[in-house]
Amino acid sequence: MKRKILTAITISTVLFSCTENTSKLLEKDYEKNERDQLRNSSSFITNSDDLVSIDPNGSTSSLSQDLIIEVHRDKDLDDDRLYYRVGELDASNTIEWKSIEYYTAGNHPSIGYNGHNIFEVHRDKDTYDDLLYYRYGTLSNDLKISWSNIQFMTAGNQPSVDINNSNNVVEVHRGKTDNDLYFRTGTITSPTSFSWKNISFLTTGKYPDVSINDSNIVVEVHEDKDESDDDMYIWIGELASNGSISWKTKQRYTDGIRPSVSVNNSNIIVEVHQDPDFFDSGMYIWIGRINSDFSITWLSKSRYTDGNEPTVSVKGNKIIEMHRADGGRFSTQMYYRVGEILSNNTVSWKNNVPYTRGRLPSVSF
Numbered sequence: 491m492k493r494k495i496l497t498a499i500t501i502s503t504v505l506f507s508c509t510e511n512t513s514k515l516l517e518k519d520y521e522k523n524e525r526d527q528l529r530n531s532s533s534f535i536t537n538s539d540d541l542v543s544i545d546p547n548g549s550t551s552s553l554s555q556d557l558i559i560e561v562h563r564d565k566d567l568d569d570d571r572l573y574y575r576v577g578e579l580d581a582s583n584t585i586e587w588k589s590i591e592y593y594t595a596g597n598h599p600s601i602g603y604n605g606h607n608i609f610e611v612h613r614d615k616d617t618y619d620d621l622l623y624y625r626y627g628t629l630s631n632d633l634k635i636s637w638s639n640i641q642f643m644t645a646g647n648q649p650s651v652d653i654n655n656s657n658n659v660v661e662v663h664r665g666k667t668d669n670d671l672y673f674r675t676g677t678i679t680s681p682t683s684f685s686w687k688n689i690s691f692l693t694t695g696k697y698p699d700v701s702i703n704d705s706n707i708v709v710e711v712h713e714d715k716d717e718s719d720d721d722m723y724i725w726i727g728e729l730a731s732n733g734s735i736s737w738k739t740k741q742r743y744t745d746g747i748r749p750s751v752s753v754n755n756s757n758i759i760v761e762v763h764q765d766p767d768f769f770d771s772g773m774y775i776w777i778g779r780i781n782s783d784f785s786i787t788w789l790s791k792s793r794y795t796d797g798n799e800p801t802v803s804v805k806g807n808k809i810i811e812m813h814r815a816d817g818g819r820f821s822t823q824m825y826y827r828v829g830e831i832l833s834n835n836t837v838s839w840k841n842n843v844p845y846t847r848g849r850l851p852s853v854s855f
Contacts, residue, residue, distance in 0.1 A: 687733030
Protein backbone atom coordinates (compact mmCIF):
# COMPACT_ATOMS: atom_id res chain seq x y z
CA MET A 491 0.00 0.00 0.00
CA LYS A 492 2.85 2.39 0.84
CA ARG A 493 4.51 1.81 -2.53
CA LYS A 494 1.25 2.42 -4.43
CA ILE A 495 0.85 5.78 -2.70
CA LEU A 496 4.45 6.71 -3.53
CA THR A 497 3.93 5.85 -7.21
CA ALA A 498 0.77 7.93 -7.45
CA ILE A 499 2.40 10.94 -5.81
CA THR A 500 5.47 10.70 -8.04
CA ILE A 501 3.48 10.44 -11.29
CA SER A 502 1.15 13.30 -10.47
CA THR A 503 4.00 15.58 -9.37
CA VAL A 504 6.06 14.88 -12.48
CA LEU A 505 3.09 15.54 -14.77
CA PHE A 506 2.37 18.79 -12.97
CA SER A 507 5.98 19.99 -13.17
CA CYS A 508 6.44 19.46 -16.94
CA THR A 509 4.70 22.00 -19.16
CA GLU A 510 3.82 21.18 -22.74
CA ASN A 511 5.99 23.94 -24.18
CA THR A 512 9.06 22.89 -22.19
CA SER A 513 8.62 19.28 -23.24
CA LYS A 514 8.39 20.23 -26.92
CA LEU A 515 11.52 22.39 -26.75
CA LEU A 516 13.48 19.65 -25.00
CA GLU A 517 12.28 17.06 -27.49
CA LYS A 518 13.38 19.16 -30.46
CA ASP A 519 16.77 19.77 -28.84
CA TYR A 520 17.34 16.07 -28.08
CA GLU A 521 16.26 14.98 -31.54
CA LYS A 522 18.68 17.46 -33.13
CA ASN A 523 21.52 16.27 -30.86
CA GLU A 524 20.68 12.67 -31.67
CA ARG A 525 20.63 13.28 -35.44
CA ASP A 526 23.94 15.14 -35.26
CA GLN A 527 25.52 12.38 -33.21
CA LEU A 528 24.36 9.60 -35.51
CA ARG A 529 25.44 11.58 -38.57
CA ASN A 530 28.92 11.99 -37.10
CA SER A 531 29.21 8.31 -36.21
CA SER A 532 28.21 6.64 -39.48
CA SER A 533 31.26 4.44 -39.08
CA PHE A 534 31.87 2.64 -35.80
CA ILE A 535 35.62 3.28 -35.95
CA THR A 536 36.12 7.02 -36.47
CA ASN A 537 39.88 7.03 -36.00
CA SER A 538 41.55 3.66 -35.83
CA ASP A 539 44.77 5.19 -34.44
CA ASP A 540 42.91 6.23 -31.29
CA LEU A 541 41.34 2.85 -30.52
CA VAL A 542 42.69 0.25 -28.16
CA SER A 543 43.93 -2.82 -30.02
CA ILE A 544 42.03 -6.03 -29.26
CA ASP A 545 43.39 -9.50 -29.89
CA PRO A 546 41.17 -12.57 -30.58
CA ASN A 547 41.37 -13.56 -26.91
CA GLY A 548 39.96 -10.23 -25.81
CA SER A 549 42.98 -8.57 -24.19
CA THR A 550 43.65 -4.85 -24.44
CA SER A 551 47.05 -3.37 -25.15
CA SER A 552 47.23 0.02 -23.47
CA LEU A 553 44.47 0.86 -20.98
CA SER A 554 44.41 0.35 -17.23
CA GLN A 555 42.68 -2.76 -15.96
CA ASP A 556 41.00 -0.73 -13.17
CA LEU A 557 38.70 1.38 -15.32
CA ILE A 558 35.08 2.00 -14.35
CA ILE A 559 32.30 3.09 -16.72
CA GLU A 560 29.14 4.67 -15.36
CA VAL A 561 25.96 5.84 -17.13
CA HIS A 562 23.07 7.85 -15.74
CA ARG A 563 20.12 10.02 -16.62
CA ASP A 564 20.11 13.81 -16.19
CA LYS A 565 19.24 15.14 -12.73
CA ASP A 566 16.11 16.99 -13.90
CA LEU A 567 12.89 15.00 -14.01
CA ASP A 568 11.89 16.57 -17.33
CA ASP A 569 15.32 16.09 -18.94
CA ASP A 570 15.97 12.78 -20.69
CA ARG A 571 19.61 13.25 -21.61
CA LEU A 572 21.89 10.30 -20.83
CA TYR A 573 25.54 10.66 -19.89
CA TYR A 574 28.54 8.40 -19.40
CA ARG A 575 31.67 8.88 -17.35
CA VAL A 576 34.91 6.90 -17.28
CA GLY A 577 37.08 6.72 -14.19
CA GLU A 578 40.21 4.97 -13.00
CA LEU A 579 40.52 3.38 -9.57
CA ASP A 580 43.76 4.46 -7.92
CA ALA A 581 45.79 2.87 -5.12
CA SER A 582 43.91 4.84 -2.47
CA ASN A 583 40.56 3.40 -3.67
CA THR A 584 39.51 6.77 -5.08
CA ILE A 585 38.08 7.01 -8.58
CA GLU A 586 39.75 9.62 -10.78
CA TRP A 587 36.88 10.62 -13.08
CA LYS A 588 37.19 12.01 -16.58
CA SER A 589 34.71 14.55 -17.94
CA ILE A 590 31.00 13.71 -18.18
CA GLU A 591 29.97 13.00 -21.79
CA TYR A 592 26.45 13.24 -23.23
CA TYR A 593 25.74 10.30 -25.55
CA THR A 594 22.00 10.14 -26.33
CA ALA A 595 18.48 10.91 -25.07
CA GLY A 596 16.62 8.14 -23.29
CA ASN A 597 15.69 6.59 -19.97
CA HIS A 598 16.74 3.72 -17.69
CA PRO A 599 20.28 3.18 -19.08
CA SER A 600 22.37 0.10 -18.32
CA ILE A 601 26.04 -0.54 -19.12
CA GLY A 602 28.29 -3.58 -19.40
CA TYR A 603 32.10 -3.37 -19.75
CA ASN A 604 34.60 -6.24 -19.97
CA GLY A 605 37.83 -4.27 -20.09
CA HIS A 606 37.81 -3.86 -23.85
CA ASN A 607 34.25 -3.80 -25.21
CA ILE A 608 31.28 -1.81 -23.94
CA PHE A 609 27.59 -2.60 -24.36
CA GLU A 610 24.78 -0.18 -23.47
CA VAL A 611 20.97 -0.48 -23.51
CA HIS A 612 18.28 2.09 -22.72
CA ARG A 613 14.60 2.86 -23.13
CA ASP A 614 13.28 5.48 -25.52
CA LYS A 615 13.02 9.01 -24.12
CA ASP A 616 9.27 9.15 -24.81
CA THR A 617 7.36 8.19 -21.66
CA TYR A 618 4.61 6.56 -23.72
CA ASP A 619 6.90 4.83 -26.21
CA ASP A 620 8.45 1.80 -24.53
CA LEU A 621 11.04 0.97 -27.17
CA LEU A 622 14.48 -0.35 -26.25
CA TYR A 623 17.74 0.46 -28.02
CA TYR A 624 21.33 -0.74 -27.83
CA ARG A 625 24.78 0.31 -28.92
CA TYR A 626 28.30 -0.93 -28.31
CA GLY A 627 31.75 0.56 -28.41
CA THR A 628 35.35 0.65 -27.27
CA LEU A 629 37.45 3.07 -25.25
CA SER A 630 39.99 5.26 -26.98
CA ASN A 631 43.26 6.10 -25.29
CA ASP A 632 41.82 9.42 -24.09
CA LEU A 633 39.14 7.40 -22.24
CA LYS A 634 36.24 8.42 -24.44
CA ILE A 635 33.88 5.90 -26.00
CA SER A 636 33.80 5.30 -29.76
CA TRP A 637 30.18 4.21 -30.20
CA SER A 638 28.41 2.18 -32.84
CA ASN A 639 25.17 3.56 -34.25
CA ILE A 640 22.12 3.26 -31.99
CA GLN A 641 19.98 0.29 -33.02
CA PHE A 642 16.44 -0.73 -32.12
CA MET A 643 16.33 -3.85 -29.94
CA THR A 644 12.70 -4.60 -29.03
CA ALA A 645 9.68 -3.15 -27.24
CA GLY A 646 9.94 -3.16 -23.46
CA ASN A 647 11.05 -1.35 -20.33
CA GLN A 648 13.61 -1.51 -17.49
CA PRO A 649 16.49 -3.07 -19.47
CA SER A 650 19.68 -4.42 -17.92
CA VAL A 651 22.80 -5.74 -19.66
CA ASP A 652 26.20 -7.29 -19.01
CA ILE A 653 29.12 -8.63 -21.08
CA ASN A 654 31.93 -11.05 -20.24
CA ASN A 655 35.49 -11.45 -21.53
CA SER A 656 34.34 -13.75 -24.35
CA ASN A 657 32.20 -10.83 -25.59
CA ASN A 658 29.02 -12.74 -24.70
CA VAL A 659 26.17 -10.32 -23.95
CA VAL A 660 23.14 -11.06 -21.75
CA GLU A 661 20.21 -8.65 -21.60
CA VAL A 662 16.97 -8.77 -19.57
CA HIS A 663 13.97 -6.44 -19.64
CA ARG A 664 10.36 -6.05 -18.63
CA GLY A 665 7.62 -6.31 -21.27
CA LYS A 666 6.02 -3.22 -22.77
CA THR A 667 2.48 -3.71 -21.49
CA ASP A 668 2.78 -6.35 -18.77
CA ASN A 669 4.99 -7.73 -16.03
CA ASP A 670 6.55 -10.46 -18.15
CA LEU A 671 10.36 -10.56 -18.08
CA TYR A 672 12.42 -11.56 -21.12
CA PHE A 673 16.07 -12.31 -21.76
CA ARG A 674 18.21 -12.52 -24.85
CA THR A 675 21.86 -13.15 -25.57
CA GLY A 676 24.28 -12.10 -28.26
CA THR A 677 27.95 -11.87 -29.16
CA ILE A 678 30.27 -9.12 -30.31
CA THR A 679 32.35 -10.85 -32.99
CA SER A 680 34.41 -7.82 -34.05
CA PRO A 681 34.51 -4.09 -33.26
CA THR A 682 31.90 -3.60 -35.99
CA SER A 683 29.82 -6.75 -35.72
CA PHE A 684 27.22 -7.90 -33.19
CA SER A 685 24.39 -10.41 -33.48
CA TRP A 686 21.44 -11.24 -31.21
CA LYS A 687 20.07 -14.69 -30.51
CA ASN A 688 16.35 -15.30 -30.05
CA ILE A 689 14.45 -13.52 -27.30
CA SER A 690 13.00 -15.81 -24.60
CA PHE A 691 10.43 -15.49 -21.81
CA LEU A 692 11.99 -15.67 -18.34
CA THR A 693 9.27 -15.19 -15.70
CA THR A 694 7.01 -12.46 -14.33
CA GLY A 695 8.35 -9.55 -12.31
CA LYS A 696 9.80 -6.06 -12.59
CA TYR A 697 13.09 -4.17 -12.27
CA PRO A 698 15.33 -7.04 -13.44
CA ASP A 699 19.11 -6.87 -13.25
CA VAL A 700 21.63 -9.31 -14.76
CA SER A 701 25.31 -10.26 -14.60
CA ILE A 702 27.53 -12.81 -16.39
CA ASN A 703 31.05 -13.96 -15.54
CA ASP A 704 33.81 -15.46 -17.69
CA SER A 705 32.59 -19.01 -16.97
CA ASN A 706 29.28 -18.06 -18.61
CA ILE A 707 27.45 -18.23 -15.27
CA VAL A 708 24.45 -15.88 -15.42
CA VAL A 709 22.80 -14.34 -12.35
CA GLU A 710 19.49 -12.44 -12.58
CA VAL A 711 17.49 -10.71 -9.82
CA HIS A 712 14.10 -9.00 -9.90
CA GLU A 713 11.18 -7.76 -7.86
CA ASP A 714 7.84 -9.55 -7.62
CA LYS A 715 5.29 -8.42 -10.22
CA ASP A 716 2.72 -7.32 -7.63
CA GLU A 717 2.95 -3.78 -6.23
CA SER A 718 1.78 -5.01 -2.83
CA ASP A 719 4.39 -7.79 -2.69
CA ASP A 720 8.00 -6.94 -1.79
CA ASP A 721 9.47 -10.37 -2.53
CA MET A 722 12.66 -10.47 -4.59
CA TYR A 723 13.93 -13.45 -6.57
CA ILE A 724 17.26 -14.69 -7.88
CA TRP A 725 17.81 -16.95 -10.90
CA ILE A 726 21.09 -18.65 -11.76
CA GLY A 727 21.84 -20.23 -15.10
CA GLU A 728 24.54 -21.23 -17.55
CA LEU A 729 24.98 -19.76 -21.02
CA ALA A 730 25.40 -22.40 -23.76
CA SER A 731 27.37 -22.01 -26.99
CA ASN A 732 24.12 -21.69 -28.99
CA GLY A 733 23.08 -18.66 -26.95
CA SER A 734 20.47 -20.41 -24.80
CA ILE A 735 20.54 -20.23 -20.99
CA SER A 736 19.85 -23.28 -18.87
CA TRP A 737 18.35 -21.93 -15.65
CA LYS A 738 19.36 -24.08 -12.67
CA THR A 739 18.26 -22.14 -9.58
CA LYS A 740 15.13 -20.02 -9.07
CA GLN A 741 14.33 -18.85 -5.57
CA ARG A 742 12.99 -16.05 -3.41
CA TYR A 743 15.75 -14.60 -1.26
CA THR A 744 14.45 -11.55 0.65
CA ASP A 745 12.10 -8.54 0.75
CA GLY A 746 13.22 -5.37 -1.00
CA ILE A 747 13.06 -3.18 -4.10
CA ARG A 748 15.42 -2.08 -6.89
CA PRO A 749 17.87 -5.01 -6.73
CA SER A 750 21.23 -4.94 -8.51
CA VAL A 751 23.62 -7.88 -8.84
CA SER A 752 27.14 -8.73 -10.01
CA VAL A 753 29.06 -12.03 -10.08
CA ASN A 754 32.84 -12.40 -10.24
CA ASN A 755 34.97 -15.14 -11.76
CA SER A 756 35.11 -17.00 -8.45
CA ASN A 757 31.30 -17.32 -8.56
CA ILE A 758 30.88 -14.87 -5.70
CA ILE A 759 27.62 -12.89 -5.92
CA VAL A 760 27.31 -9.31 -4.72
CA GLU A 761 23.71 -8.04 -4.48
CA VAL A 762 22.41 -4.65 -3.30
CA HIS A 763 18.86 -3.39 -2.84
CA GLN A 764 16.66 -0.82 -1.12
CA ASP A 765 14.47 -1.39 1.89
CA PRO A 766 10.84 -1.86 0.75
CA ASP A 767 9.46 0.41 3.48
CA PHE A 768 8.53 3.85 2.08
CA PHE A 769 9.67 5.44 5.35
CA ASP A 770 13.01 3.60 5.45
CA SER A 771 15.69 4.51 2.89
CA GLY A 772 18.14 1.86 4.03
CA MET A 773 20.19 -0.07 1.47
CA TYR A 774 21.59 -3.56 1.98
CA ILE A 775 24.38 -5.69 0.56
CA TRP A 776 24.32 -9.48 0.37
CA ILE A 777 27.37 -11.62 -0.41
CA GLY A 778 26.82 -15.17 -1.64
CA ARG A 779 28.58 -18.09 -3.29
CA ILE A 780 27.34 -20.18 -6.21
CA ASN A 781 28.05 -23.83 -5.45
CA SER A 782 28.91 -26.55 -7.97
CA ASP A 783 25.25 -27.62 -8.13
CA PHE A 784 24.22 -23.98 -8.80
CA SER A 785 22.68 -23.58 -5.36
CA ILE A 786 23.45 -20.39 -3.40
CA THR A 787 25.09 -20.11 -0.01
CA TRP A 788 24.59 -16.64 1.43
CA LEU A 789 27.70 -15.64 3.35
CA SER A 790 26.93 -12.19 4.80
CA LYS A 791 24.19 -9.54 4.84
CA SER A 792 24.41 -5.98 6.11
CA ARG A 793 22.89 -2.53 5.87
CA TYR A 794 25.53 -0.19 4.46
CA THR A 795 23.94 3.25 3.88
CA ASP A 796 20.75 5.14 3.03
CA GLY A 797 19.80 6.06 -0.52
CA ASN A 798 17.98 5.19 -3.74
CA GLU A 799 18.58 3.29 -6.98
CA PRO A 800 21.70 1.30 -6.02
CA THR A 801 23.89 -0.31 -8.69
CA VAL A 802 26.88 -2.59 -8.13
CA SER A 803 29.79 -4.19 -9.96
CA VAL A 804 32.42 -6.61 -8.63
CA LYS A 805 35.81 -7.69 -9.97
CA GLY A 806 37.91 -10.02 -7.88
CA ASN A 807 37.32 -8.87 -4.31
CA LYS A 808 36.81 -5.19 -5.24
CA ILE A 809 33.28 -3.72 -5.28
CA ILE A 810 32.09 -0.49 -6.89
CA GLU A 811 28.66 0.65 -5.68
CA MET A 812 26.75 3.76 -6.78
CA HIS A 813 23.43 5.24 -5.72
CA ARG A 814 21.33 8.38 -5.61
CA ALA A 815 21.14 10.13 -2.25
CA ASP A 816 18.32 9.71 0.23
CA GLY A 817 15.55 12.26 -0.21
CA GLY A 818 12.94 10.77 -2.52
CA ARG A 819 12.45 12.09 -6.03
CA PHE A 820 13.96 15.48 -5.12
CA SER A 821 17.43 14.08 -4.39
CA THR A 822 19.89 14.26 -7.30
CA GLN A 823 23.31 13.90 -5.68
CA MET A 824 24.91 10.59 -6.61
CA TYR A 825 27.63 8.81 -4.64
CA TYR A 826 30.08 6.03 -5.25
CA ARG A 827 31.58 3.65 -2.74
CA VAL A 828 34.57 1.35 -3.09
CA GLY A 829 34.52 -1.82 -1.04
CA GLU A 830 36.56 -4.96 -0.51
CA ILE A 831 35.31 -8.46 0.24
CA LEU A 832 37.31 -9.70 3.22
CA SER A 833 38.34 -13.25 4.04
CA ASN A 834 35.33 -13.59 6.37
CA ASN A 835 33.05 -12.61 3.44
CA THR A 836 32.03 -9.28 4.94
CA VAL A 837 32.58 -6.00 3.09
CA SER A 838 35.02 -3.30 4.18
CA TRP A 839 33.96 0.04 2.67
CA LYS A 840 36.74 2.50 1.85
CA ASN A 841 34.80 5.68 1.16
CA ASN A 842 31.47 7.28 0.21
CA VAL A 843 32.13 10.05 -2.31
CA PRO A 844 29.72 12.43 -4.12
CA TYR A 845 30.67 12.43 -7.81
CA THR A 846 27.88 14.08 -9.85
CA ARG A 847 24.17 14.85 -9.94
CA GLY A 848 21.77 12.60 -11.82
CA ARG A 849 19.38 9.68 -11.64
CA LEU A 850 19.24 5.96 -12.45
CA PRO A 851 22.98 5.16 -12.36
CA SER A 852 24.43 1.94 -13.78
CA VAL A 853 28.07 0.92 -13.29
CA SER A 854 30.42 -1.69 -14.74
CA PHE A 855 33.95 -2.46 -13.58
